[in-house]
Amino acid sequence: MAKYTPMMEQYFSIKEQYMDCILLYRLGDFYEMFFDDALIASKVLEIALTGRDCGQEERAPMCGVPFHAVDNYISKLIENGYKVAICEQLEDPSAAKGIVKRDVIRVITPGTIIDQGMLDEKSNNYLCCTYVDKGFGMCYADISTGDLYVTENISLSDFDIKSNRFDLLKEELLKINPSEIISNKLTQNDAIDSMITCSEPLSYSEYKEIILKHFKVVSLDSFGLSDNSYAVMALGMLLNYLNNTQKTNLDHINKLHFYNVGEYLYLDSSTRKNLELIETVRGKKGQGTLYHVLDHTMTAMGGRQLKKWIEEPLKNIVLINKRLDAVEELYGNVMASNNIKECLKSIYDIERLISRIVYGNCNGRDMNALKQSVSSLPDLKSELSELSSKMFMEIQESFDTLRDIYDLIDSSIVDEPPISVKEGGIIKEGYNSELDEIKEITVHGKNWISELQNKEREATGIKNLKIGYTKVFGYYLEVTQSYLRNVPEHYIRKQTLANCERYVTPELKEMEAKILNADEQLMKLEYELFLEIRQQIKSQVVRIQETAFNIAIIDTLNSLAIAAVRNNYVRPVMNNNGYMKIVDGRHPVIEKIMKNEMFVPNDTYIDNKEHRMSIITGPNMAGKSTYMRQVALIALLAHIGSFVPAKRAELCILDKIFTRVGASDDLSQGQSTFMVEMSEVSNILNNATENSLLILDEIGRGTSTYDGLSIAWSVVEYITKKIKAKTLFATHYHELSELESKLKSVKNYRILIKEDNDKIIFLRKIVEGSVDRSYGIQVANLAGLPDEVVVRAKEILSQLDESDINKPFAKKKKDRITDNFQVSMFHEDPIENSKNKEYKELSEIIKHIDINNVTPVKAFTLLNDIIEKAKHI
Template sequence: MAKLTPMMEQYFQIKNKYKDCILFYRLGDFYEMFYDDALTASRELEITLTGKNCGQEEKAPMCGVPFHSCEPYINKLVEKGFRVAICEQVEDPKAAKGIVKRDVIRVVTPGTNVMTQSLDESKNNFIMSVFCEDDLFGIGVCDLSTGEFRTTQVEHQDALFDEMNKFQPSEIICNDAFCICGMDFDYIRDKVGAVISPVSSDYFENDRCEKLIKEQYALVNLEGIGLSDYPFGMIASGALLQYLHETQKNSLAHLMELKVYSTENYMVIDSSTRRNLELCETLREKGKKGSLLWVLDKTKTAMGARTLRKMIEQPLIHKGAIQDRLDAVEMLKDNLMAREELREYMNSIYDLERLTMKVSYRTANPRDLISFKTSIQYLPYIKDILAQFSKGVLAKMAESLDTLEDLHELLESSIEEDPPIPIKEGGIIKEGFDEEIDHLKKAKTDGKTWLAELEEREREKTGIKNLRVRFNKVFGYYIEVTNSYKDLVPDYYIRRQTLANAERYTTEELSELARTILGAEDKLYALEYETYVAIREKLASEMERIQKTASVIAWTDVFASLALVAEANQYVRPTLNQRGVIDIKDGRHPVVEKMMSGELFVANDTLLDHKKNRVDIITGPNMAGKSTYMRQTALIVLMAQIGSFVPAKSANIGLVDRIFTRVGASDDLASGQSTFMVEMSEVANILRHATKDSLLILDEIGRGTSTFDGLSIAWAVVEYIAGSSLAGAKTLFATHYHELTELEGKLPGVNNYCIAVQEKGDSIIFLRKIIKGSADRSYGIQVAKLAGVPEVVIERAKEIAAELEESDITANTKNIGKKRTEEAEPVQISLFDTMGMVAEQPKKSEVEETLKKLDISNMTPMEAMNQLYELQKKCK
């Protein structure tokens, strides 16, 4: 076998350390990939595959991308789930003896990608670490781009899924036990969107993890940050730290304090509820417009946008913390001038959190520092405005806001206002900041004057009118003469290069001048680079101050946004209670209201509590507004618990621990689940995990199967909620099974409501108003007519409906309700206790049989009257 070239030997030495990565190997101005990496990259990136002579008989497959525009290519590979190792030259090629030394400077994975083009500025990019042991799970969560780092531990897989849904990590690292614990990995990949990366068990070694955390945060013990009570969380966080160090090859100084959090401090929202309520994206388009976030987000900064998103995804459950937020929003709502001033200053603030990450990574360029300077120049004014508020969160924020004036003065005096992006080519440092830099700049400037003077002298001396003194990186300074004047070139000119249309020369005077000028330039560029690095290091040393300031700015932006939305949309401050009462007057759906261009939204009341108003059964036709009404109740509760004002005339909100929604259904064919199976899975999840302090939104339970089975299940679910350990869970239950309205008065806390409808002949008008009582019909045929179903189909449907009404099952369901209430009060009711009880067809009555036998055409009026009198007596 032929021997590999030295370059390829070096390549394989590095590649063998990163076998699970696509290696971007720096050669000159390109990142090159070879062999299998090249085949994969050319296919995934749709770039040309070529070959390179590597010392063997056949050329090595090769492809490459320009190093200065590599980010889009790396991002595309990472989005597809690949890991990319970036291999750079780690020594100056001029000083290298033999082949230039190279090494991997960073590994990019989905959860560690901090490239600007890949990040949505309004969203965090989390990586999660999971440590599993005995059905207990430690969790570490980090966003490298902002420095946020949190940890907790939970029991059971369902609680772990809740945390995954909350943070939506793009990557999960885990131990071997997690891989075999029975978790649904397909769900994690498809619904959460995370790439799962198992790592060695060494990462999760207890002592190593503890040591890493102590070193990272300069701790003597873990008690001070509350981590000693979360041993599994500590292991998960330590493993994540090691993974980040190994992939980033950096000190990670920008990672903020490791915060321990308890899941008991936040409302739990499962993935179905997040989708159904369209909290941050719509169900169909997956876009922001049409979501709750779209309505509430009027933030001016990327930091504020991310903070608001986290608030919506993690509502609070402790009254005091929510009241603090509401106080801040109310103060800014009532003080228009202060709010608008704050928002005006926010316009000039860049993403301090991600700028800080760049400073920590030593990748911040001069323009990044100018952005940083621009961002902090208005901090003193923001502090003064916040100081106008004498109490509450805003006053505390004013007190804690570090205006970073010393850093602003440093950048103001040192960095040019419009600097170049490269940091090794000068033009960065302002005049007056460094005496030696000023001296070298003067020498460089004078050198240009000298060159201009030499050029003019040579023209006069030689008579060559188009003689030019030029420069390039290969030959340095030279004199260029076109061929038409070649005969006038004097003897003391030394030829350097022959071109098609010109000749290039130098002279002893020009060579001496070039040495002086280039020496000054080299020294100037080197000194400017050193000075710039020192300034950047100064900023890096103040990381903690900058991050605390960024946090205050983010919260100020959020409170101002919520205050603006509250005022613009006529929202009110909710009252909070812990008695379980939800009393909303004239509530409105925040999103639907905004989407209705010019139309008046019909407001509705909601009353739910732990006693007489536990379960509302809501009937009425499709499209009348049942789902909108139920979702608006859930959204108003959620908005109140994030600390926002709400769309209502008044709202007294009993704090809930969880919101569950079962709204609509669709097939999950990829996993072999039908509509009905998806529906029943969601119902099972709700009945297993809801508590008496939960809010349940249930829409059309049982519609995915046969009428009798569906009605039986819906009936049993209502009984279970009203009569089991869930008694007290506040529930809105929309249904087309009018038979369920028989439960009012027979089950405690069950009440009937319906959507008001006005009939006009064969047509109906939706009044969108929730009223007490039950609908006597579903108006399905009328709705079908409104939808444009052909008239012949509508007429046939009416005929069939008339025939089917003869098989009315209402009488039997009344008996079911009667039978249930005559029994002893149930403690635990099986979900399918009533299955089959309504399956028996109603028997034909004696009156019906008599009516069928009557020959009305051969009866006199008196005979008919007598017969009718006899039938009436039998009925009585």
């Protein structure tokens, strides 16, 4: 069998080490792909598939992309789930003997992207490693910024999670949303879209050594990891993976953040989805999310920081108030806020710029972007000096304006450098004397030749002496036969022609060497100087990163202040007393989306005694879900240190927020809508505490009326008696309103509606009391069902009411309850007692009306209550 060509032998020896990657093999000005890689890439990249002689009878399938445009092609391969190994030429082909030396200089995977064009500037791109055993350790890093976080499984005593501890791992993964996951075990992570790779781990001692070497420390005590073996395994796995794929030092990953999941307000994936924090329920970013409402950041660093604050709300009241103090100071000083905003406008993504500098991927334009960013820092620090809140004072004291970095770049890099760093034109005149001399030769070489010619004519008296050039002999002095007697002794004869002689001098040859090599020397020296400048900046990576972090915090705080001013938010008063009092609360997202309709605010009161649970009744579309979510969002905003959409807000510190709003089939797991609903409710009941906020919408609606009502009833009892969590419970089962008289901590609320000729108008106002019907047909009519369908539905409903099909749970006219089971659950009052009770309630409402102080809205509410009460007597 014929052998492969030497080049193909080299290709195969390299490819064998990277079988899970598309290998981009550098050949001149192209990166080529061969065999299976070529077949895949030609389809994914939509480029022509050709062939190349490889020493075999059949040509090797081949396709290629130009090296100067390779980033776009790499991005497309990564987006389609492939890893890419970059195989570069390690020597100058013109100087190589035999096959040019090549090797892989970097492997690019979804979690190791650093190229600006492949990243969302306001989102982190995390690579995550998990080590799973009896517990778990998790480590994740964004190598484009240098961020590194580590955690370990939390014991039940430290964090009250009663469900499988690996559910906590899954929730953390869903929270950080990594682009790539490396794990020693493939766990069930169907809800995560990331690329997951199973890796055989090294030993604890090997990973420990990798960690110590990377951070240049002698003990894990430096990070508090000595007793966290799972965290060490995950961290070591991540650093080892980066070393094997990036093949360069990672000096920008120099700080480790070890955190405990219990430090933050717990939000499970359902809650994050239902509250639409970063993405809408449909998976879209931007408008319709809480992040979009709050994001007035001017830098990419601030945008990423704001997202992290939203995803990790605080539980520490001291830290929350510290943020609130800073936001309040800017809220009350619009001029300072605007000045800070102007300073931030000209600041680029310093975190990712310094990462590219460390990687060696930066160019002159990156350097100038860093210079421009640094130029704004003195003004920014000056603005901070005028602020007195503790958070800003701490930042101002440690704020480094990086003046030396600015001076270095300003003195060395031209204002408009080329993209390439190896082709010259990047270093300023005056920075390096040797470089200036070479530039002088390049630019003024011909002038020097002309001046030498005139000089030699005067010195020798040879009036027709001229200097010429050929590729064979280089530069020469040409003297005609008539002046040969005037040729000086130091001229060296080089060539004799019919009518003249050609000479050279040491001075001419020296200048020839300079001129001919000037361009090459210029590019080489400029590149060397650029590398020196890059190294000087790289040596200051820690300082630059600290400044970038401070900028991100300033930007985030200012963004929250701007959002508060523009949206009329107020500072929440935080407490540890277990109560929430919101006056005229609003949904921060919905009120921004509503254009022609004014948002109707609502009050909320919940405590840990008599008002722990609110049962909210009302028709679909009336606003129950919006109201409950707005309460959760207001609480969450306060926990991140933000002002809130309300007239006044007093909020307690929560440990967790759970929401169960809507459900859909999970066909991949073989779960029906009702099964999904019950799984979510189970998770909430197993993990909520008395310090949690629960948002429950339509529990039990996925099954029959009897089953659903029974489940909803039981859930309410369990929460109020066992968990004692603060709960908003929306339901169509108006029978649950009876629980107000049975359970001290339950209060009934309803959504106000106005009925007009069998039509309803939603007033969006939450008031005390309950409704005794669902208004489903009226809502269907509003939705545009054909009149024939609506009319027929009313006829059927009338027949069902007559036959009392929902007995024993449905109330007949006059609220008579006849079923023994139902009587025992509710009360045994006869009809007359029920009437008397209704009269008494109506009388009490009228008796306590203060006609002199009632507002128009309250008057309408009272009148509506009176009418509703009268209808049922």
